[in-house]
Amino acid sequence: MTEYYGSKLEDIFNSMEDRFRPEGAEGVDAIFCYDIAGEDGGKWQVSVKDKELRVEKVEGNLKGCSVTIITDPETFIGVTLGKIDAGEAFSSGKIKVDGDIGLLTNILPKLFTKYTPPAKDVTSKDIIDTVVERFRADKAEGIDIVIGYDITGEGGGKWSVIVKDGYCSVKEGLDPNCTVTMQMDAKVFVGLNLGLIDGTAAFTSGKVKIEGDMGAAALSAGMFERFKVGVIEGAEELISLKCLPSIDQRFATGPVMGKWFDGLKEKKFYATKCPVCGRTQIPPREICALCRVRCTDFVELGPKGTVTLIDDVYYASPDPLTGEVRETPYAGVYIVLDGASEEEAFAHEIKKEDIDRIKPGMRVRPVWAEKRVGSYKDLLYFEIDE
Amino acid sequence: MANKKKNRNVAIIGIGQTEYSSHKEHQNQAEMVNEAVRRALDDARITMDDVDCVMHGNMELFEMVYQPDLWHEIGTGAYGKEEIRITTGGTTGASLVCAADNLVASGMYDVILAVGLEKLQEGHTTGGITNMADPLWFRHLQTGALTGTTAQEMIEEFGEDRAKRAAMKYRIMMDKHACLNPRAHRRFGLEYDQMDDLMNTSPKLVGELRLIHMCSQSDGACVMVFASEEKAKKLCKHHPPVWIRDHITVHREETLPNLFGFKKPEMTQRYAARKLFERNGIKDPVEYFDVFEMYDPSAWWGLDWLREFLLLKGDEHIKMLEEGEFDLDGKLPVNPSGGVTATNPIGATAMLRPAEAALQIRGDAGEHQLERNVRHALASGFGGTFWTVLIMLEKDLNW
Amino acid sequence: MKRVAICAVAQHKNESDIWYKRFQGMLLDILEEIQTKTGMDFSEQRGVRSVVSCSDDVFDARTISDNGVTDVLGAHYREEEKIAQEGLNAVGYAMSIILSGHEDLVYLAGHCKESQPESRNMCTNLGYDPFYGRPIGLDFTNVAALQAREYMHKSGIGDEHLADVVVRARQWASRNPYANATELVEKGEVMASPMLCDPIRRLHAYPVSDGAVGMLLASEERAREFTDTPVWITGFANCMDSYFLGDRDLSSNFALKKAAANAFRRAGIKDPKKAIDLVEIMDAYAYQQPMWLEGLGLCDEGQGARFIEENGPATYNVNLSGGMLAGNPIMLGGLYRAAEAVLQLKREAGEHQAADVKRALAHGTTGGAGQFHTVLVLEI
Structure with a gap:
């Protein structure tokens, strides 16, 4: 499958389950069909009923569609990532819609969290390497802890982050004096740091195992600025303000x-x-x-x-x-x-x-x-x- | 209407535009204006010190800013200068050009810098247009500037297939022109063989007015610099001045439905063209003009109004379109810039028309420059309840 | 340069709430009055072909506010252009249409109903940028208070001086049939009136007002077809100050001084104290009357207090209409001033007529704390 904007069609559809928001699917009963043309295209059927989601790749004809989106892989991926203006793709006929258009404009955006391309470029080491520059001395006053990271799987490794007297340093391997040790898969570690995985949920579900002082683990979260891919790319986030100015009127007749x-x-x-x-x-x-x-x-x-x-x-x-x-x-x-x-x-x-x-x-x-x-x-x- | 000789001649000596797009998060309103102002000053090779008066125009309720020239001052360069703010709806940009012509010709000012702008992303455009309707009555019924009545009338007059094809051909032609204009907002790369497909699959907005037919919502600013004949001849060393020969504005009453009764009044487009051509001795506008930059809010309206503006009869305008007479190499090229279906920052849109027409006369339009020697140009503005502004530009002082 | 005349003016009476009439109805009254006074018509050959209007989209709560009034402006199938700033600028622009040679007659009319929005301060708050100015709550009233404080310090003006200004304004307003606030007030009443925005008291501020103004302008050749007493526009200028309050010296009158200098130069005035017989000032707040007079050079720099103590306003025939303090809508504060100056020059001001007025000045301002000023010189 061809990649566009760093993503493949499969990435988008396969991540739907993780991105699904059951609370946005209250009372929704619809089948969204995707007919994505071309050699590297395909057909998918996304059914939502009673807060349940089913995503299937379909060979042959799409059936029972409430609404069908007809487009090509580049446009679909571009629009999903916000690289292509959806309205313009729609105006120019690059996206065609058959069926209940209201489902796309009103319902679909509530069903899923935003898709972000797979963070394949970010490794555990990238995150560890930026720990010192992300350290916030002002939040670490009087704190004296050693946090051990035991990252398993592909791209994993063992590191210790030492915080003492408002200073932070990192060394390879697990320090025997670790206040707390966190063990998890490399994918989970990267996902957590990119904000793609919810920390509490990961802990509750057992994806993250914590040994030692739990309080120190919680403390560690506040001592570092969030890891941002954007920081690496040198991009800056632009702020826009939303407000709804409204002045009541009384019109004479x-x-x-x-x-x-x-x-x-x-x-x-x-x-x-x-x-x-x-x-x-x-x-x-x-x-x-x-x-x-x-x-x-x-x-x-x-x-x-x-x-x-x-x-x-x-x-x-x-x-x-x-x-x-x-x-x-x-x-x-x-x-x-x-x-x-x-x-x-x-x-x-x-x-x-x-x-x-x-x-x-x-x-x-x-x-x-x-x-x-x-x-x-x-x-x-x-x-x-x- | 009688036309009197102007007190003195007025030239366009500088033009500056931002690129147009649906999103300009990287700039606030004043910064966006400033970009166009700098470009216009550079184009005219002057500085703010040379400018006597600044003009400003946009629609307050699109961005919800009261008298925005006060804030935008930091971008327009009006500090310590005289300033006039004029807004007339969609025609705003063209009204600014007419007013600049008046103000310079009057002798009050020698050099004027006029700013037309809109940042439509910062409000809701169709909602903003709907706010033009009387709050007591029509506001609950109107849907912005969207209507399928013209399509319905044209289908009635020319038959369904011919009318739909003509409107789509017009739209694709405009896209082809826009693709040559790097500043244009929407450049789809449409091809004529997509006609049948688009005619049936582009989503319907109102009746046969489909999404593809309708103009865009753009962010952007256009700035023009005007000067008296004496100043223009002194300042214009790098490119020739373009002369404003005449202009006409025709407004009509607020009520819209009374255009759709059993008897139709003369459209302001035809009325304005008739009066303007009469007093300038132009018998055949198609023959006389080398380019027409028209404010075409939709493909249907654009095509329909060509008949009115060019004083054509029956299906003459459709025939001309079918025979390619409005193409870049046709008899009267229409909107080499791509027009309003491609680019529509409303307060600037009607200024883009004379600005683009002036660039054609100068020979500076870039990739969408016509190959012929453009000497006489016509530009139109549209706004309000079918209001029209027409502006005649000339390469030489020939009248 | 040829001259342009104002042939006739019509004013709608200013009221705090014209609930019984749409602004269309108000403008129709104005149109009929001008037609009655001058006999103007809208015929294509010899009539009015060009109309200049003045109104504001935010105050009208309508996109394209002139769209709702095209018919009552007489502008159906005619030229119409809307000045979207304070109405005195419309006079300058209308003059240019005639001087340019395009037209020889222009009908000008403006309207504004401050009673329509819930609050005029909410409207002017929208005049500030959405990032900083709006959230901290700037509007034209509280910004004026900042300026008042600074100017009062500079010119020695105190609460008593401001009360004098208001008492005098009401005395004259009571003679003006078009004024809104016409009840006489005592000095003590003014000084006891509640603080609106320190140091601006309620009686220091112009009352919420609805109004409309119309005028017929004509070329020198044609003016006498419409009036025996044309009033000539001999000077017009305006000027913009910077937007950020921190960039401005709030008591310096930068924009007004520049606008006045240009208008005086165009009118051939060297010493305004000698040349001007009557002044109509757009004093939305009491402190502005002496302050703008300093800007115009009729009161010496920093001498506002002494000017009031020595009866300066009477000497220069300042605001015999009652001024803006008696109430005009914000969009028309200067346009009403011009209309009153014209009445004086035509000797049609009735009970508030001044003697021997040959040259008058009308002033208007837009934006918080006088960010933008307009000056018009009129002569007979």
Whole structure:
């Protein structure tokens, strides 16, 4: 299998089990299918049900997919690692999606922790070699301990870290005076130091064995800065701030929009009528922009009307303050209400059940909220008038 | 509208752009602005000491900064200078160019540096655009600048297959242009043989407006330096000045649905073009102009508006597209820069149009430079509820 | 250079909460008033083809705040450009459209409703960078307090002087039909009013205000078609100071001095004390009246206290409208000043009319503690 950005497809799928977050899978019942084209591609099926995960490589056809992601290995790995912008890959057709797209945007990100490429370049020795420079003298005041590391398996070794009088040194082999000795596999040691493995879990599950003073083991964690691959590469972490500025508003309606909202209470559409050209405006305006003359006459329009154009919306914008997103698809319709000037359409939504049938030229009628208070919520939607 | 002779001629003498991308975490807003300012000053071979007045424009609610010119001062170089801030929505960048033309021609200032910018990553763009709707009524219905009505109308007029193909051809053509522009944000490398595939598989946003048709959300800044004729002739030693011949702005009322009734009003695009060409004695814009940098927020709108801007009839614009007349070697190349579907830092987007057009006239556009001798250029801005700005640029003082 | 005239002005009465009207309705009142006064129309041949507006997206809570008002600006199928800074700058820009030769008439109108957002300080807090300025809570009021402290120390101004400024402002405001805070106050009342942001007391600060202003500008050739008493713009300039408060000498008036010098040079003024008959200052806070007057050179440097004690404000006809202290929305503080100066020059100021005014100055400022200043010189 070809590597892209230092990872193979297998690395990503094989690590899914470790990265799975059952708490994010509450109530999820879906099958995510991956159809990754090309010689070095493959097909995978990731099923999530009742907080259980199953990842399988599939030969032949993918079946029962809730959503299928169709792409190539380079794009898939690039997007997974954040090297390729997902939105752009999606826009340009490098990633195609079949099925329930909402599962990808809303559910998938909650199911797994972020994938990081295998830390094959980092060895136990790399970590031990940086111990002295990562040592924080300010946290080690008055501490006098020797920590033994017994790292087994490939790339393993034995080291002792000596902390005394605010100084730190390392020597090969296990010192006979070790305050505490920690034994673990090299993979676990690297994983712990890279933050890929949770320390408590590793200890609880027996992956790390501790002999001697347990308190000293806990103490040792605070005396060193975290090992970072980035430090080796010389990269710096950039900070970005997240905040949601929001200022409550109180909008005046004035006599013109006030009349409009009053009308909604009574299930009536009030439009202004221009005293010069006769144009009706809905919702009403203070002025006729064409004649530049104040409008004070109101006329009642509709309530039925004729559809001119339809906008089937598959992408709803989230409310920038609440983050709420409307359910899609929905359809906006442009309607010339009975009695309106022919250029003056009114825009609103059509009933969900009518989306598939609605066509320009059709007659529609408004559907009102049962309790109307003079707000935009009074008018629910329009429906086909049959 | 009557056109009076300008008090004095105004030239574009410097242009600076950042690279455009969806992410600019390595810079804050003021730093991003500063990068473009330095490049524009270098391009004009001047320093801030030569600048009399700084102009600034972007949309406050996209980044949620109140009067951001106050903070950005540390990047724009406005300290101790005069400053004018103008914002008009999507047209902002073009409005800044028109205003700079006015301010220099008036004799009030000799050299102006104008900054258009947006850092869309720092807010929610579609949400920000939706905020333009009246909070009392339309805000609960609008979805940013996304609408499928133009696609629907074009399908009705030209047939489904022809209309969809034309829109996709336009989109792929823009991508091909963008691929030649190293600053462009989105460069996909699309090929014409992907047309059928993209027409059916690119995710739908609204009706037949698909994700691939729509403009990007970009971070970036564009800066232009303007000078009076006298100053321009003194300062422009390294490249020729580009002259602003005329400009026109046409806004329309807030209400949008009244564009979609049984009778359609004349589009501001056609109205503006008609008035501008009339008063400048241009009978055939396709013949006259050597390049058109158009604010095309989507492939459908771009294609539709070509008919309006170029005062074409029926399917003339579609035919021209099909016959390659808008390609780089066509009769009237459109958006050699890749246009707005490739790059869209909103407060800068409408400034990029005359900036890129001016680079074409100078012959400095780089890889996307047209091979012909570009003498007459047209640039457009779009914003608000179908507002239009048109700017005419010339290589020579020929009017 | 040719001259540009302001033919007519219209002001909406400033109120703390115009809850009964949308800003569209306020602007329509203004449009109708200007049309009635001048007979201007929007015909393509001889009418207004260019409109300059002034408003702010954050205060309006609308992206593209001018979009909601295109129709009530008369700008449908016309040119319209929005100045997104304090409205006095819109006058300068509108003048350039005419001087450039592009147009010979410009209609200018601005609006702002400070009552709409929950708090105007929350709006101006957004004027600071999100990394440092916002989290420590900077807004235009508390930044002004920092400046007030420094300036008061420099010029010897105390609480009593500030009370004098407010008492006088209210006396004049009570004669101005467009002013918001018109109730007379006693010196003791001012000095007992609660601290808003030490040393700024509640009565030292302009009240929350809603308002709108309109103007018709015309070329020298056409001004008299619309008025018998054109007022000429003879000087305009503005200037930006640095953003970081730590970079600034807060009591130095750096930006105002530079803006004033440029405006005076353009207007051919050598000694402002002799040349200016009337001044309208954007004094959002009481300390700013003497401080900005120092910046303009009408009060000697560091002599603010003596200036007030010796009745300097009366000598120079300062803020006969009541000034910003009587309440204007922040986006229009300077534009209202210009409108009042025009009324004075046209001898239409009614009960607060000054005698023998031939040259007046209007001032506006934007940004915390006067980061940006604008100066306009008007003459008959």
